[in-house]
Amino acid sequence: MSPVLKVSRVGKAFQEYASELQRFANWFGLVIRPASQHWVLRDVSFSVAPGEAVGIIGQNGAGKSTLLKMITGTLPPTEGSVEVVGRISAILELGMGFNPELTGRQNVYHSAGLMGFDRQQITCAIHEIEAFAEIGEYFDQAVRTYSSGMQMRVAFAVATAFRPAILIVDEALSVGDAYFQHKCFERIRSFQKEGTTLLIVSHDNSAVQALCDRAVLLDRGHLIKDGAPSEVIDFYNALIAEKENATVSVNQLDGDGAVQTISGTGEAVVGEISLHDENGDPVEFINVGAPVELRVKVRIAKDIPRLVFGYMLKDRFGKQMFGTNTYHTDQVESDLVAGSEVVFSTSFNANLGAGSYSVSTALVSTDTHLVDNFEWRDLALVFTVSNFDKPYFVGSNWMPPVFKVTK
Amino acid sequence: MQKLFKAVWMYRHFIASSIRNDLRMRFARSKLGGLWMILQPLAQVAIYAVVLSRVMGSRLPGTTNEYAYVIYLIAGMVAWSLFAETVSRCLTIFVDNGNLLKKIVFPRISLPLIVAGSALTSNLLLLLAAVGVFLLVGHAPTWQMAWLLILIPVNMAFSVGLGLILGILNVFVRDVGQVMVVVLQLWFWMTPIVYMPSILPGPFRTVIECNPMYYIASGFQDVMLYGTAPPLENVGYVAVAAVVMLALALAMFRRANAEMVDVL
Structure with missing residues (x-):
């Protein structure tokens, strides 16, 4: 299918002139070079097909909003084309352009007008907008009396009153109560089914994971990764932990094309990792609910004062099943010497639904990998849970049921 | 250029409803509401009238009404208030709406049009009130008032043109906004509104004669107080100035449009 959005080699530079007079002279035909150019985005290309949902992730200042502005069309690109x-x-920022003195209804007319709809179209849709916002009588009261949640309800209702070809969802979705958030996601999903393309910008990786089938990662104005959300998010996590002397390596694992991301300073590294059954034999396939032991051998490359070991189980979509570390269990190792070896072993019951799971490991100094990241390894181990003897069930959790049927 | 007009046409409903909202907004939650649009300039007229009528009142030749100075003041004020309101609001229009311009795509030219529409509406109301006052003091308006159908659009065009130019410059050099507050005050006193041009010394008068607002204000005074037609060459001079301003403003607007969001 031909793309609905095609971003080709787009770049944006903010120009600074030695004096604004030079800028004005430029408008009148004189050609004066700007004193300095500051590139905030360069050479970004990707295209999106109808109905696709793409997450745009990156740190603050990576160029996400600049990219969005160029896609929306408020900011012309310096080079390339959209x-x-x-x-x-x-x-975007919900409630922007809302007039506090006007009523919800008047503001709906105003914002929809700003979006380019005429009175008739808005009048046709107003009942639907009012019903979706569910704010009752407040709809005819001044917006200044609204809570921020109510403003967001009206704003979302207007922004999605007419199905667009491309819907840009910024952080904004985190506002509002759980009920309304659900409703929003529902609407976004139904748009997507009808062919609307979604562009989702969020720091909340779980939202990206839940809604997107693709993600792009921006870093310092460049698009550095474009792929499956779980893969891009792993890379992003590795990236934010990256320190001066740290490296990020990405290995293509054989088989299903999964990608392993390893990052960190390498002061401590995972040497061997294995999963064992009750008898201590290494296993790859385990039964639902079976007791297992995860053994991780860690090599210390440099003297480190503190070491915390953490692990996380993820399903094949990258969704977190369980994760913790020895910081939280008060088992921090201290004063480790270079060359030594530590074995961490953790036992648990594999109370997971049937499917494939991966283990990520973290070697850090405190409870997060953002302070000292010795090593962060995604997809360190993959295992499969199969249901051998339990009654059939769905879901990613094994919660032994006891039915009681009374007549 | 054609694209510009097309965009405006497509957004005409939005512009119309924004003008309504703008007027509604300005006086929301005030007891007298829209009356303030008229009361403020009239109060100013009253102040000048009280303070200056003794000094100025006797200098209006060719009038018989004892309130001639008040009428003179009102006529000048009607002309000035449209100019001052339009210019000072256009001055900050892009800066104030920066957030909107950065996030939403819509024809940016609608912003000055909304300001112009709102200023024009309040000016017409002021004009109505002025006629009311004239009748009250026993000054019957003459058919020469029909000249306002030309004078007001010329005033409007000149104000929007100048306001837009300054508004664009203000985005890049914010000093423009600060300076203009002072300049507008000075300009007010450089325009014969509270005084008559006849009291000015010779060299000063030549300076005043360059001021387009002089011709606008005296045009209003001619048709509203003296009941005579304004000199055609004067109106023509301002009309040309207005067209030049508008053309310059549009040319600048088209160039600046792309860069504006960069610095907002």
Whole structure:
């Protein structure tokens, strides 16, 4: 299918002139070079097909908002081009452009008008907007009396009143109560089914994971990764932990094309990792609910004062099943000498649904990998849980059921 | 250029409803509401009238009404208030709406049009009130008032053109906004509104004669107080100035449009 959005080699530079007079002279035909150019985005290309959901992730200042502005069209790119087929609607800062003295209804007319709809179209949709916002009589009261959640309800209802070809969802979705968030996601999903393309910008990786089938990672103005959300998010996590002397390596694992990301300073590294059954034999396939032991041998490459070991189980979509570390269990190792070896072993019951799971390991100094990241290893181990003897069930959790049927 | 007009046409409903909202907003939650649009300039007229009528009142030749100075003041004030409101609001229009411009795509030219529409509405109301006051003091308006159908659009065009130019410059050099507050005050006193041009010494008068607002204000005074037609060449001079301003403003707007969001 031909793409609805095509971003080709887009770059944005903010120009600074020695004096603003030079800028004005430029408008009138004189050609004066700007004193300095500051590139915030360069050479970004990707295209998105109808109905695709793409997450845009990156640290603050990576260029996400600049990219979005160029896609929406408020900011012209300095080089390259952005081609869009159809209408773009953005749920950005909610309630922006709302007039506090006007009622919800008047504001709906105003914002929808700003989006380019005429009175008639808005009048047709107003009941639907009012019903979706569910704020009752407040709809006809001044917006200044609204809570921020109510403003967000109205704003979301207007922004999604007409199905756009591309819907841009910014952080904004985190506002509002759980009920309304659900409703929003529902609507976003139904749009997607009808062919709307989603662009989702979020620091909340779980939202990206839940909604997107693709993610792009921006870093310092460049697009450095474009792929499956779980893979890109792993890379992103590795990236934010990256320190001066740290490295990030990405290995293609054989088989299903999964990608392993390893990052860290390498002051401590995972040497061997294995999963064992009750008898201590290494296993790869385990029964639902079976007791297992995860053994991890850690090599210390440099003297380190503190070592925390953490692990995390993820399902094949990258969704976190369980994770903890020895910081939380008060088992921090201290004063380790270079060359020594530590074995961490953890036993648990594999109370997981049937499917494939991966283990990520972390070697850090405190409870997060953002302070000292010795090593962070995604997909360190993959194992499969199969249901051999339990009654059939769905879901990723094994919660032994006891039915009681009374007549 | 055609694209610009097309965009405006497509957004005409939005512009119209924004003008309504703008007027509604300005006086929301005040007891007298829209009356303030008229009361403020009239109060100013009253102040000048009380303070200056003794000094100025006797200098209006060719009038018989004892309130001639008040009428003179009102006529000048009607002209000035449209100019001052339009210019000072256009001045900050892009800066104030920076957030909107950065996030939403819509024809940016609608912003000055909304300001112009709102200023024009309040000016017409002021004009109505002015006629009311004239009748009250026994000054019957003459058919020469029909000249306002030309004078007001010329005033509007000149104000929007100048306001837009300054508004664009203000995005890049914020000093413009600060300076203009002072300049507008000075400009007010450089325009014969509270005084008559006849009291000015010769060299000063040549300076005043460059001021387009002089011709606008005296045009208003001619048709509203004296009941005579304004000199056509004067109106023509301002009309040309207005067209030049508007053309310059549009040319600048088209160039600056792309860069504006960069610095907002």
